[in-house]
Amino acid sequence: MADYKEIVSKYKDIPGGLIEAYHALQKEYNYIPEEAIEVAAQVFGIPKAKAYGVASFYSYFKIGKRGQYIIRMCESAPCHVAGADQVLKTLESCLGIKAGETTADGKFTLELTECVGQCQATPVITINSKPYGDLYPEKISAILGECK
């Protein structure tokens, strides 16, 4: 709990700092721990419901534990017609999980996302926000292999 408070408090005096605080938490943990939202509510002097409402509004924020590597598959229309479904199926079978799940060893979380703005290279995934483009199923295992 002490760590959460230390991170969140840095943004206390910045106007509108709550979202910045959540970014900082997610940078540290890869997700926003549920208890950290209670801490944020205390630090910013707002109701817990409001703190939770802000965190849950934004799809880039995830409340609750995620893996070490967050893989996000873009499913917006340009990626969709470029073969995103096949890439997603390959990711699911390589990792043995479905979109929205985390591998048992806590290494990978697979998520769906809307456009990540790398449409010159559809279909696209991001791994911890780094984009990988022009994908096809055969490329996937090498990319996953880079995640040590």
Next chain:
Amino acid sequence: MAEEMRILMRNYGKIDPLNIDDYLNAGGYKSLEKARSMSQKDLIEEVRKSGLRGRGGAGFNTGMKWNFSYSAVADQKYVICNADEGEPGTYKDRLIMENDPQSVLEGMAICGYAIGSNQGYIYCRGEYPYVVEILNTAIQQAKEKGVLGDFNIEVRMGAGAYVCGEESALIESIEGHRGEPRFKPPFPPVIGLWGKPTIVNNVETFANIPVILEKGADWYAGIGSKSYPGTKLMTLTGDIVKRTFIEVPTDITIRQLIYDFGGGIPEGKKFKAVQIGGTSGGFIPETLLDTLIDFDSMAAIGATLGSGAVFVMDETRDIVDVTNRITKFFEHESCGKCSPCREGTKRMHEIVDKINNGLGSATDLDLLGRLGTVMSKACLCGLGQAAPSPVLTTLQHFRSEYSNKL
């Protein structure tokens, strides 16, 4: 053949975006100096006269917008750069920020002087953390050089909410709230961030400002279409030979865009449809390809220029399936504040999904048309108002594709 015209991207590949000296050597910040030698009124008049219209999608005259904030009396005013580029198929703002970040800062500082603001924010989407780093480096260098004077700029990160591209939702988000649009009026130029007059302009709009000051309003007004002058940065995606970006004057046709600049459709296939302006744009059939791309010409055919995304589909594409994907997007991105959008996007996806799975009936098509019309009129913000556009335009131009699935 029409040619590309690089005004916004004039420094592309020629300067090191992480070295402000390169920008200064290319004439950077001379426009800000010039602006500060003018009266605020003359400066705003110059921008108005250039005819520059907002590049974020609404297409409002930039100088007129600035004048609202200039005329408002307040102890504090704000300048916000909307870099929450979330429109699928669009990455032009990222290109500008990655390749010439100082041009955006300079445009913001000119706006700050014009309206009487000393504080700017860049609201950059959370999916671009690498762009945030570039912007912070650029701001740091500009501060060290002292070129911004007393104008301060901070970067705030969005967090994956498409609706935050709407200016009042964006303002809510900077204030640390859920990014839900406000009721308007009052409009942000009068009552915006923390209740103060606030100009929200898109990245591309700000990047146009320094060159307008440098070369003059008349020069700019003479480029491209009269009613929407200048160039537009477009991104080509989907079934097109050159999946790339181009910067073109606004008086070219959609056909030139796809065939002259984009190289046409790959593998000798035939064209079926193009959706321009992002995922909320209308679908355009072959018969309308000779339409000019400028804002008003596009509006006249029920389409948009929007963000400048150009999503091409060849003859093999299933229009209903693509539209289904798009309706899912809007169901996901609706913020839920107003019921026509919250319920409408959900039901719209439900009905299109049903048809796509072969379970629809003829009454569903009528229902879709009615729902879309209600949403376009009754939704609170641009998201909900534009969300039915792909459905309504595909029903209009590609109705047989729906009928074939009933």
